Amino acid sequence: MPKVLISDKLSEAAVQIFRDNGVEVDFQPGLGKEPEKLAEIIGSYDGLAIRSATKATAELIAKADNLKVIGRAGIGVDNIDIAAASAKGIVVMNTPFGNSITTAEHAIAMMFACARQIPEADASTRAGKWEKSRFMGAEITRKTLGLIGCGNIGSIVADRALGLKMRVVAYDPFLSHERAEKLGVTKVETLEELLPVADFVTLHLPKTDKTANLLNAERVKLMKKGARLINCARGGLVDEVAVAEALHSGALAGAAFDVFAEEPAKENVLFDAPNILCTPHLGAATTEAQENVALQVAEQMSDYLVKGAISNGINAPSVTAEEAPILKPWIALAETLGGFAGQVTENPITEIEIEYVGEVGKLNLNPLTSALTASLLKPLVGEGGVNMVSAPIVARERGVKIAETRKDAQGAYGSYIRLIVTTEAQVRSVAGTVFSDGKPRFIQIKGIGLEAEPQPFMLYTTNTDTPGYIGALGQKLGDLNVNIATFALGRAEKDGEAIALLGVDEELSEATLKEIANLPQIMQAKALAF
Known part of the structure; x- marks a missing residue:
C-alpha cells in the first residue's frame, strides 16, 4: 500500500x-x-x-x-x-x-479597501474617533484599471472590473488583440503606456527571470500621480522600497500588498509607509x-x-501506464519543438498548427499536443502557470487557436512532427523526428533543412549567407570562452537567409549573447535551454 x-x-x-x-x-x-x-x-x-x-x-x-x-x-x-x-x-x-476566482476576488477586495481606506477608518472608529474628513476616498466607477498580466486570474479580474464600470487597460506581451477584444479590455504594448494612465494598477503574473522586479524604481515613478497599486500575485515583482518611497512622498495615494519579496513577512519596508494595506498571502x-x-x-x-x-504534472506528461513506453520519445520531441518555439517567439501567439506525419499520426495525439503546447507556453507564462493538462485551457484563455493535422508519410523522414506558430508579426515553423536511438532531432527550422540533436544549452542564429560567417562565429565564441559541442547549418538559398544551431557547454549569459549578436552577419541570436 x-x-x-x-x-x-x-x-x-x-x-x-x-x-x-x-x-x-x-x-x-x-x-x-x-x-x-x-x-x-x-x-x-x-x-x-x-x-x-x-x-x-x-x-x-x-x-x-x-x-x-x-x-x-x-x-x-x-x-x-x-x-x-x-x-x-x-x-x-x-x-x-x-483558487483562481478566490485570488481574483481578493484583488478586487484589496482595491476597494485601498480606495476607501477601510482598515484605517475601522480602527479609527473603534478607537472612539469620528474622522469623516480624514478618510476621503476615491470612486472606482469610470476609473482606469491597469492590468499587468491577463491570463487566467487576470482575465477574471478584468471581468469583475468591467462589471464595476471601470475601463481596463491590459499589458501582457502574449495577449492577442483578438483575445483582448473578447475580454473587453484595451491592450497596450508596453508598461510605459499603461502606468501613466492607470488610476489603479494590479499585477497577475508569475514570478520568472523575466518578470522579477518588473515594476522597478523607474517604472514606479512612471505611475500616475495619486494612483493605487495592488499586488496579489507574487512577491518580488515590485520594488518594495520604491513603492514605500512613493507612498511617503504622496506620489502614490495608496497600495495593497498580499505578497512580499520575503515571506513570512515579519518585517518589511512597506509596513511603515502611509496608506498601505497588507495581508499575509490570503489570495x-x-x-x-x-x-x-x-x-x-x-x-x-x-x-x-x-x-x-x-x-496536472509540472515536470511529467499526462499519460496512462500503457501508453507511456510508446509515447515517451515522441513526447520528448514535442516538448523540444515547443520549447524551441516558445524561447524564440517574441510576439503574441494567435495560432499553432501541429502536423503529425507518418506513424506518429496513429498515436494518441492528446498528450503530444498538450506536451508541445505546455512547453511552448512555459517561457511565456512561467513554470507553475501551465502544465500538460492545463495547457489547452491556458492557450484558449490567451486566444491561441490549436489545430492538429495527421498526414501520410512524405519526404525523407518516415515520421515526424512539424510545429507552425503564427504570431501577430510572422509565421514560424520547426520540425523534428525521433531517430532509432530514441532521441529527438531537429530536421527543419523556418523551412530550412538541417539535422541537430537537442542539447541542454544551445545558440540559435539567423544570419546572411556570406563567406566567413562560420569562422567569424567560431572565433567570437572562442574569444568569449564558449565551447562548441555541436554545430548544424542550413540555408534557404545561396546568398540568402541561413540559420545555425549550436550546442554549447554552458548557458549563455545576456552579455555573451549581446556580443554574439553584434557580429555583422547575424540578424537574430537566441540562447536556448532544454
Whole structure:
C-alpha cells in the first residue's frame, strides 16, 4: 500500500479520499514548519502532499529515497525544487485552477479597501474617533484599471472590473488583440503606456527571470500621480522600497500588498509607509478554494500512486501506464519543438498548427499536443502557470487557436512532427523526428533543412549567407570562452537567409549573447535551454 505524508493543513475530506483509494495517510499538518523533522522521516513515504508552508528543497528531496510524487494543493510551485525532483524521478503536480476566482476576488477586495481606506477608518472608529474628513476616498466607477498580466486570474479580474464600470487597460506581451477584444479590455504594448494612465494598477503574473522586479524604481515613478497599486500575485515583482518611497512622498495615494519579496513577512519596508494595506498571502484563503485544491490534489496523487496516471504534472506528461513506453520519445520531441518555439517567439501567439506525419499520426495525439503546447507556453507564462493538462485551457484563455493535422508519410523522414506558430508579426515553423536511438532531432527550422540533436544549452542564429560567417562565429565564441559541442547549418538559398544551431557547454549569459549578436552577419541570436 502506498504511503502519503501530508505536512501542511489540508481538508479532512482530502485525507479520506486518499484512504478510499487505498493509500495510507500520515496526517501531520504542522510538520512543514519543522524542516529538520520532516527531513528525518521523508524517506519513508511514496507521496508528499503540501501547501505553501512546506519547502521541498533540494536537500529534502535528496533524502526522499522512496518519494514518487509531490502534490501541491494550489498553483504556486516556487516552494518546490522542480529541477531536483525531476533529477530524482519525482513527479510534481499542482492544482492550477482551484483558487483562481478566490485570488481574483481578493484583488478586487484589496482595491476597494485601498480606495476607501477601510482598515484605517475601522480602527479609527473603534478607537472612539469620528474622522469623516480624514478618510476621503476615491470612486472606482469610470476609473482606469491597469492590468499587468491577463491570463487566467487576470482575465477574471478584468471581468469583475468591467462589471464595476471601470475601463481596463491590459499589458501582457502574449495577449492577442483578438483575445483582448473578447475580454473587453484595451491592450497596450508596453508598461510605459499603461502606468501613466492607470488610476489603479494590479499585477497577475508569475514570478520568472523575466518578470522579477518588473515594476522597478523607474517604472514606479512612471505611475500616475495619486494612483493605487495592488499586488496579489507574487512577491518580488515590485520594488518594495520604491513603492514605500512613493507612498511617503504622496506620489502614490495608496497600495495593497498580499505578497512580499520575503515571506513570512515579519518585517518589511512597506509596513511603515502611509496608506498601505497588507495581508499575509490570503489570495487563496477561502473555505471554497482550500477545499477545492485539497480534494483535487488528493485525487491526482491517488491516481498516480495506484494507477500510474499523471494529471496536472509540472515536470511529467499526462499519460496512462500503457501508453507511456510508446509515447515517451515522441513526447520528448514535442516538448523540444515547443520549447524551441516558445524561447524564440517574441510576439503574441494567435495560432499553432501541429502536423503529425507518418506513424506518429496513429498515436494518441492528446498528450503530444498538450506536451508541445505546455512547453511552448512555459517561457511565456512561467513554470507553475501551465502544465500538460492545463495547457489547452491556458492557450484558449490567451486566444491561441490549436489545430492538429495527421498526414501520410512524405519526404525523407518516415515520421515526424512539424510545429507552425503564427504570431501577430510572422509565421514560424520547426520540425523534428525521433531517430532509432530514441532521441529527438531537429530536421527543419523556418523551412530550412538541417539535422541537430537537442542539447541542454544551445545558440540559435539567423544570419546572411556570406563567406566567413562560420569562422567569424567560431572565433567570437572562442574569444568569449564558449565551447562548441555541436554545430548544424542550413540555408534557404545561396546568398540568402541561413540559420545555425549550436550546442554549447554552458548557458549563455545576456552579455555573451549581446556580443554574439553584434557580429555583422547575424540578424537574430537566441540562447536556448532544454
